[in-house]
Amino acid sequence: MREKVLSALISAFDNLKSKKKLPALPVPASHQVVRPKERGYGDFASNLALAVAPSMKLKPRDIATAIVQELEGDLFFEKIEVAGPGFINFFISPDQWQKRLLDIHRAGESFGESNAGEGKRVLVEFVSANPTGPLHVGHGRGAAVGDSLARIMKAAGFDVEKEYYINDVGNQMNTLGASVYLRYQGLLGRKALFPKEYYQGDYIIDIAKKIIASRGKDFLDQPMESCLPFFVKTAVDDISAGIKKDLDDFGVSFDTWFSEKIIHDSGLVERTIEKLKQAGHIYEEDGALWFKTTAFGDEKDRVVRRSNGVLTYFAADMAYHLHKLERGYDLLVNIWGADHHGYVPRVKAAIMALGYPEDRLRVLLVQFVSLLEGGKTKSMSTRSGEFVTLREVLEEVGRDAARFVFLTRKSDSQLDFDLELAKRQGQENPVYYVQYAHARLSSILKNAEDLGLWPACLDEADPKLLGSEEDLDILKHLDAFPQVVKEGALALEPHRISYYLTELAGLFHNYYTKNRFIGEDRHLTCARLLLADTIRQVLKKALGLIGVSAPKQM
Structure with a gap:
């Protein structure tokens, strides 16, 4: 409209x-x-x-x-x-809104979709947690934001791919392998100092136990240096499998799992540095190579190769973004934790220095999550030793509640996640409130079907009988759905869908308390059943865009 x-x-x-x-x-x-x-x-x-x-x-x-x-x-x-x-x-005119109901119903599951994205290729990279431990609740919020955004952008006509960047190179990997090696030694009775900067979580002990179960004492008398590659690979494989399982259970999949090793093994890091050097953006000082990021708005220049010859993480990240751009994407969307705020200008500087427009990259920062239980901040996980894991949250409240709650606020706003509220079956629980609307509508339509009314009387349904203020409010909100999807995609704001769902569910629940859908007047009944089926259809579509199920019974 x-x-x-x-x-x-x-x-x-x-x-x-x-x-x-x-x-x-x-x-x-x-x-x-x-x-x-x-x-x-x-x-x-x-x-x-x-x-x-x-x-x-x-x-x-x-x-x-x-x-x-x-x-x-x-x-x-x-x-x-x-x-x-x-x-x-x-x-x-009211009759225009009433006519619109038929258009929406006829559109079916395609309602809400558009060609706003004009088929532009988009790569959404999100989560990308280092394979050094299980996913925590903050990663869960990033996963919900990234996966939902990808679904919404697809509905708005973008050609979207999802990617997970695996940081499987560098000192952190060696530290991980060393952590498992020392726990392995300790479990077999060898006392060894365990540095505080090593990975402390119980999951490290679990990996060591698995190695003992499969390889026994094979490495007991071997020095760390000789068997470190084995411990690194075993730990990375085990943790990566856990990450993939958690994401799968969370309803999140990726088109590509991209290993950082590819960047180094292909020589792309060196090629990227050379490309920048040829363009006059690299200089040498005190034996190190520096990238003049200040020329592109960064607060200071950045080291890409230290004086000892070791490449920085930033050098690999520049190469990774060049690899993305050379793959031909029209837009790169990175979803990072809020602690990466200062990293954005230097990556954008690299994009521009490599000859691409700054707006080719857009970065969403996801703020921290505070878990509340009984009105108090939940204590740290005994399982991980450092943080509350996504797995714990899934076991506590389930996939649907977790995904919906993560999207109840804009991604750059801090979020208080009340675990007790997310499990409550009442209107104060946002996901229950919305899902219950879908279940209630499904029940109405099932009753109508059992009575032989629906969908038999669809052809008789006259939207002109839906003229009350409550009717028109719902019709207007249904009509707004495609615009909400389009604007959510263009603004990279998936939370707009959860807001829309809450408002539509509220309009329906209010309508339900004031009106009977199946009554003595067959003509009015048919019109209201048409309205019910259309609301149900839009609720289901919108829930699907944020990866939440639409139950028929609750």
């Missing part, structure tokens, strides 16, 4: 220009047609008159009045008003 309003508005504006009642100037980029927050301001509002007034050197209200007069007689609108300094408020 917004597109129809926009089309009518622009047509009227162009007609006025062709009649020379307004100067022949284009519609500015600052023009918007939005849904007002208050009902009294209409179904949609436009700032077109305000946007063009300065260049036209006319009063905004005079421009707005001329546009309204040009639209007089258009039966699509119930009324059009000029408000305030020159806003145009559009009130759409």
Whole structure:
């Protein structure tokens, strides 16, 4: 409906220009047609008159009045008003909203989809946790954000791929292997000092126990240096398998698991540094190689190769992003923890120095999660020794509740995750509130089917019988769904879907308390069953976009 309003508005504006009642100037980029927050301001509002007034050197209200007069007689609108300094408020005729219900229902599961992305190739890289331990609750939020965003962008017409970058090279891997080796020695009775900077979690002991079970004392008398590669590989394989299992149980899959080893083994890191050197962005100082990131807005220059010849993590990250760009993606989306805030400018500097536009990369920062239990912050996990794992949260509240709660706030806002609330069966629990709406609608339709009413009376359903304020509120909210999906995709804000779902569920639950869906009036019953099936259809589609199930019974 917004597109129809926009089309009518622009047509009227162009007609006025062709009649020379307004100067022949284009519609500015600052023009918007939005849904007002208050009902009294209409179904949609436009700032077109305000946007063009300065260049036209006319009063905004005079421009707005001329546009309204040009639209007089258009039966699509119930009324059009000029408000305030020159806003145009559009009130759409109720019968247009009622007709829209049939369009939405006929669209089926495709409703909400669009071609806004125009098939542009997008790579969404998220989670990418180092394989040095199990996923924690913060990784879970990043996983929910990344996977949901990918689903939403696909629905909005982007060609999306999901990637997990495995940091399986460097000192951290050696530290991991050494941690397992020392635990292995300790379990077999050899006392050894365990450095505090080594990985402390019980999962390290579990890996050591598995090695003992499969290889016994094979490595007991071997020095660490000789068998470290075995312990590194065994630990990485074991932890990676656990990460993949946790993500699978969380409903998250990836198109590619990309190993950092590929970057180093292929020589891409050296090629990237050479490319930057040829472009004049690399210089040598004190025996180290530096990248002039300050030339691209970073706060200081960054080392890419230390004086001892060791490459930095940043050097590998530059090469990895070059690899992504050379694969031909139109947009790279990275989803990182909030602690990576300072890392964004240097990576964007690399993108630009390598000859690509800065906006080719967009980074979403995911804020920390505080777990609450009984109103108090949950204590650290006894399992990991350092953090609460995603696995623990899944076992506590389940996949659906976890995914939904992770999306109840914008990703860059800190989130308090109340475990007790997420398990509660009541309207204060957001995921239960939404899923219960779908289950209740499914029950209504099942009852109607048992009575021989649905879908038998679909052809009899007359939307014109749905004329109450509650009816129209729901119809308007259903119509908004494609725009919500589109804007969520373009803004990289998957939480917009959970907001939409909560509002739609609220409208339905309110409607349910005031109206009977199956009553004595067959015509009204058929109309309301059409409404019920359409709400159910949109709820299911929206839940699917954030990876949450739509149960028929609860």
